Amino acid sequence: MSGAQGRRFPPWVGVVLVTIALVALPFALMQAGTAWVRITNFAILFVILSIGLNIVVGFAGLLDLGYIAFYAVGAYVYALLASPFFGLHWPFWAILPIGALVACGFGVLLGAPTLKLRGDYLAIVTLGFGEIVRILLNNLSEPFNLTNGPKGISSIDPVSVFGLSLGGTTKVAGFAIPDAVKYYFLLIVLLVAVIVVALRLQNSRIGRAWEAIREDEVAARAMGIDTTRVKLLAFALGAAFGGVAGGLFAAIQGFISPESFVLNESVMVLAMVVLGGMGNVWGVVLGALLLSFAPELLRYTIEPAQRALFGKSLVDSEVLRMLLFGAAMVAMMRFRPAGLLPSAVRKRELARLAQDDNA
Amino acid sequence: MPEAAAPLLAAEGITRRFGGLAALTDVSFGIGRGEIYGLIGPNGAGKTTLFNVLTGLYSLDAGVFRLDGKTMGSVMPDQVATLGIARTFQNIRLFGNLSALENVMIGRHLRTRAGVWGAVMRTAATRAEEAETEARAHALLEFVGIGERANDMARNLPYGAQRRLEIARALATEPKLLALDEPAAGMNATEKQSLRRLLETIRASGTTILLIEHDMRLVMGLCDRVLVLNHGRRIAEGAPADVQRDPTVIGAYLGGTHREAATT
Numbered sequence: 001m002s003g004a005q006g007r008r009f010p011p012w013v014g015v016v017l018v019t020i021a022l023v024a025l026p027f028a029l030m031q032a033g034t035a036w037v038r039i040t041n042f043a044i045l046f047v048i049l050s051i052g053l054n055i056v057v058g059f060a061g062l063l064d065l066g067y068i069a070f071y072a073v074g075a076y077v078y079a080l081l082a083s084p085f086f087g088l089h090w091p092f093w094a095i096l097p098i099g100a101l102v103a104c105g106f107g108v109l110l111g112a113p114t115l116k117l118r119g120d121y122l123a124i125v126t127l128g129f130g131e132i133v134r135i136l137l138n139n140l141s142e143p144f145n146l147t148n149g150p151k152g153i154s155s156i157d158p159v160s161v162f163g164l165s166l167g168g169t170t171k172v173a174g175f176a177i178p179d180a181v182k183y184y185f186l187l188i189v190l191l192v193a194v195i196v197v198a199l200r201l202q203n204s205r206i207g208r209a210w211e212a213i214r215e216d217e218v219a220a221r222a223m224g225i226d227t228t229r230v231k232l233l234a235f236a237l238g239a240a241f242g243g244v245a246g247g248l249f250a251a252i253q254g255f256i257s258p259e260s261f262v263l264n265e266s267v268m269v270l271a272m273v274v275l276g277g278m279g280n281v282w283g284v285v286l287g288a289l290l291l292s293f294a295p296e297l298l299r300y301t302i303e304p305a306q307r308a309l310f311g312k313s314l315v316d317s318e319v320l321r322m323l324l325f326g327a328a329m330v331a332m333m334r335f336r337p338a339g340l341l342p343s344a345v346r347k348r349e350l351a352r353l354a355q356d357d358n359a
Numbered sequence: 360m361p362e363a364a365a366p367l368l369a370a371e372g373i374t375r376r377f378g379g380l381a382a383l384t385d386v387s388f389g390i391g392r393g394e395i396y397g398l399i400g401p402n403g404a405g406k407t408t409l410f411n412v413l414t415g416l417y418s419l420d421a422g423v424f425r426l427d428g429k430t431m432g433s434v435m436p437d438q439v440a441t442l443g444i445a446r447t448f449q450n451i452r453l454f455g456n457l458s459a460l461e462n463v464m465i466g467r468h469l470r471t472r473a474g475v476w477g478a479v480m481r482t483a484a485t486r487a488e489e490a491e492t493e494a495r496a497h498a499l500l501e502f503v504g505i506g507e508r509a510n511d512m513a514r515n516l517p518y519g520a521q522r523r524l525e526i527a528r529a530l531a532t533e534p535k536l537l538a539l540d541e542p543a544a545g546m547n548a549t550e551k552q553s554l555r556r557l558l559e560t561i562r563a564s565g566t567t568i569l570l571i572e573h574d575m576r577l578v579m580g581l582c583d584r585v586l587v588l589n590h591g592r593r594i595a596e597g598a599p600a601d602v603q604r605d606p607t608v609i610g611a612y613l614g615g616t617h618r619e620a621a622t623t
């Protein structure tokens with residue numbers, strides 16, 4: 001990916017420019033309101049989630065409709081280890097790997113019984129798994145209160161990096177830096193790490209094994225690929241990304257409850273992956289950003305637009321937002337079925353399907 | 360013809376049933392080191408079934424395979440490859456959307472080690488291994504004669520090249536025994552000639568070959584020994600010239616007592 005664009009400038013120029021843009025972004029957004037920085041933070045969380053799901057769906061070709069469960073696991077691990085609920089206040093850097101590891105475990109738990117399933121059947125089982133996790137979170141309040149049920153867990157510790165708490169506002173040289181901006185920088189650093197990890201995995205022996213399984217499982221096994229192991233690895237690594245995102249979510253929100261981890265969220269993350277372009281990390285990043293920002297942009301434009309046009313609000317903005325959203329998805333599937341930035345492979349697969357249909 | 364004392368692959372009493380149909384009944388044979396061993400028989404004789412039980416795709420109802428003197432037991436397909444048997448498929452099964460080079464690199468999977476940590480950290484060992492994998496894949500593509508197509512999508516390759524790519528991918532696993540399921544199917548005379556030369560080169564490089572083939576001229580010219588199956592049973596084995604004269608074999612192919620076998 002990197003070598004191709006550096007024709008007129010050396011590659012580091014691009015890196016420097018992107019870095020400057022990313023550093024300046026939250027301060028520019030603050031001019032429009034700190035809410036936009038928060039929206040950006042959640043968009044970044046969803047980018048991380050999408051990149052994780054892309055490992056399972058895009059690389060290994062295994063459909064997962066319960067992905068949000070891993071996000072939930074990561075969030076609850078953080079909440080339990082850093083809140084007054086159990087009186088534990090572990091540091092962020094200790095909890096993050098634990099959350100990733102526990103989510104990994106859940107990934108294997110989901111992966112193991114579904115190894116022989118493909119397509120629709122796999123989708124149904126993973127969907128059920130997502131629901132099981134959510135229902136467990138809702139009900140594990142007795143006999144032993146582990147999750148506090150539907151009431152959720154509150155007063156979760158903010159992240160603290162090198163003694164600097166990311167919660168609350170910090171004054172730097174007379175500037176008030178709100179928590180959202182501080183979290184933004186933490187999230188960007190993690191996002192870059194996550195993208196690098198995903199790209200390196202894709203372009204490795206393991207990544208090739210995933211592609212082989214996606215292409216032809218029988219041939220992959222005949223080549224000596226232990227499909228059981230490699231599939232579990234995809235589930236586990238995808239889940240780990242979800243766990244990391246979940247931990248950050250809990251820290252940023254300060255409060256979590258099972259309501260945040262409904263099926264809708266799984267579907268949304270999957271839509272981000274599909275919209276952006278399955279298998280292509282950059283496509284997935286774009287898809288997640290679009291689907292995160294579009295509803296917010298609509299929310300802020302529909303209401304004023306209606307007032308300007310009709311003098312009053314005719315249709316509730318929430319309703320219209322979902323309508324436009326749905327229409328966009330349908331149009332998308334009609335005109336760019338392989339996603340906005342399709343991976344080269346995915347494009348070819350769809351072309352072949354079209355050929356087969358015509359034949 | 361080299362029939363070594365300890366064969367590379369020994370099959371004893373191989374039996375496989377599908378419901379009431381006995382696809383293979385008590386088939387025994389031995390393949391010597393460095394041999395090109397043919398497996399022939401009319402359609403439906405059980406050749407591909409034998410391939411599939413050998414490579415772990417189907418389980419055995421009775422009998423045993425011994426590779427290098429070691430009993431294989433009931434092994435999964437990926438373990439078969441690890442033990443040293445690589446195969447190609449009658450209906451080509453490449454990773455169609457990946458490049459020819461990637462196909463062969465995937466064949467190196469079980470002879471390489473890099474895990475998640477190596478991939479993510481790009482350790483020196485991983486980078487060296489990747490470079491070696493790629494170099495070997497290029498070399499194998501050259502070896503089978505499609506070096507210039509390395510970056511083409513596997514399924515955009517012409518038919519003959521796809522067959523060759525499948526062989527290269529199988530060779531990448533460094534097999535002791537290369538099992539080819541009708542590699543010449545659909546090839547014209549020139550392609551068959553060059554395939555024959557390729558298989559002879561592979562044998563010369565020390566790999567034993569098990570070959571299912573319909574083209575009698577290719578089998579007779581290439582194989583050291585052939586095994587003839589009919590209705591899932593062994594009906595003859597020996598040098599091609601002898602087998603060709605065997606009345607049972609002629610009967611199986613031309614009808615006679617087993618008329619239906621020739622037509623199915």
